[in-house]
Amino acid sequence: MTTIVIGGGVVGVATAYELARDGEDVTLVERDPTVASGASAVNAGLITPGHSLAWASPQAPGMLVRSVFGARTVIRVRPRPDPRLARWGVRFLRECTPARFARNTLVKYELSRYSQTCIDEVAEREGIAFDREQGLLYLFADDEALTAAWQRLGVLHEHGLEQRILTADEVGQLEPVLAGAPGIAGAVHGVTDGLGDSAAFARQLADVAVADHGVRLETSVTVTQLVAEGSRVVAAVTDTGDLLTADRFVLAAGTFTPLIAETIGLRVPIEPAKGYSATFPIVDESQAPLRGGVDESRLVAFSRLGDRLRLTSTAEFAGWDTTTPTERFAHIRDVAASWFPHAADYDAGEYTSGLRPATPDGPPIIDRSPRHTNLWVNAGHGHLGWTMSCGSARVLTARIAGHTPPVPVDGLGWR
C-alpha cells in the first residue's frame, strides 16, 4: 500500500518510519527545507510522562480568566473574536471537571510512558544520538505549592509513576549548580523522566527511514489541499500544483492539521498554543545543570541539550502567530540567569517560538477520519508531542494494520 504522510515534525517522521518498517510504501511531505523545523525544533526536550496532567483541569477556568486580566498563568488566552477558538474553548471548559481531568491525564500518561520506551528503543536500534539525559527536577518556591502539586500528581503515582519529594538540600546534592540557590523550597524528582533533543532525533530518524526503509522524503513541498471523492481522499495538491496520489493519507502536520483537513470540510479540534523558546551556548560546563526540569513557580522549563542550554515558557492561545516580541524573553533570561548565572552566554541567545497542537481534552487524535476510509490523523499532542511521538506512531501503525494497539485507544479517537 502507498501512504503519504503530511508533515515532517517529530510525529510525522516517527509515523513515516513505523509505517515503512511495517511494509508500507511511504512518502513523507514536509513544507520546510528540513524535517523537524516547527514545534519539534524549539521544544524544551523533556521526555516527561510525569508532566501528563491535563491542561483542562478544575483550576483551568479561573486561570484563564486571570490570564485575560494579565496574570502570569500556565495557559493564557489572547481574547479575540474567533469562532474556531470559541468552539474549542467550550469543549475545553467541558473537560475541566475532576473526573474528566483524571481520565484525560491517564490517557496522556499511558501513551507517554509507552512512548518513552519506544523513543529509547528506536534510538538504540538505529544508533541515534540525541543528548539523552535521565531524571528531571520540578522546582517549587514554596511548600504549599509543592504539597498541592504532589496531591495533583497522586493520580499518576497510583499508576506507577516513580517520583519523590526533595528538600532544597537534596536538590543541591542531585544538581550541584543549584546548591544554596535562593528561592527553592523543594522539588519533585521525576526519577524516570528524562530529556533529549527532539530535532536531532527526528532528523537522524528521517535519514534512517530514507536510507534503510525506502521512505521518500519530499521537503520544501506544501500540501495546499486534499481532494476527496465520496468516502475516499484521492490526492493531495501541492503548492507547485502537483497532485500526489496514494492509497492512504496521514495528516501529521501539528497545528496545521485542521487547516489541511478543512479543505475537505473536516473539522479537527486542534488549536495552537504558542510557546517561547530561548537557546544559549554553554560557556562553562561546570556551571550548567546536568539535567532538565521545570521552574514550576515561574513557569519556565529548562534543559541541557549537549553544549546548549534551552529554556521555554508560556502557552498562549493566540492563533497561528509566531512573532517573537523581545519583551517575551526577558522573563526567560531572568530565570536562566538566576539559576545558572555563569553557565551560558546570555548575550548570544537564539530566540524563537513554536506552536503546540492542543486538543481541548489533552490527548492527541490517532484515528481514522469519520468520513473517509483512507484518511488518518496523528496530531494534537499539545505540550507532550516529543514525549508521545514514537508511541503515537506505533499506535497509528497498529490501528492501520488492524492489530491490537500497544496502549488502549479509548481517549485517542476522533472527537
Ligand SMILES: Cc1cc2nc3c(=O)[nH]c(=O)nc-3n(C[C@H](O)[C@H](O)[C@H](O)COP(=O)(O)OP(=O)(O)OC[C@H]3O[C@@H](n4cnc5c(N)ncnc54)[C@H](O)[C@@H]3O)c2cc1C
Ligand atoms: C515552547 C515549546 C516547548 C515544548 N516542550 C516540550 C517538551 O519539553 N516535551 C515534549 O514532549 N513536548 C514539548 N513541546 C511540544 C512538542 O514540541 C510538540 O507537541 C511536537 O513537536 C509536535 O510535533 P508535530 O510533529 O505534531 O508538529 P510540528 O513539529 O509542528 O511539525 C509539523 C510539521 O508539519 C509541517 N507542515 C505544516 N503544514 C504543512 C503542509 N501544508 N504541507 C507539508 N508540511 C506541512 C510543518 O512544517 C512542520 O514541520 C513543546 C512545544 C513548544 C512550542
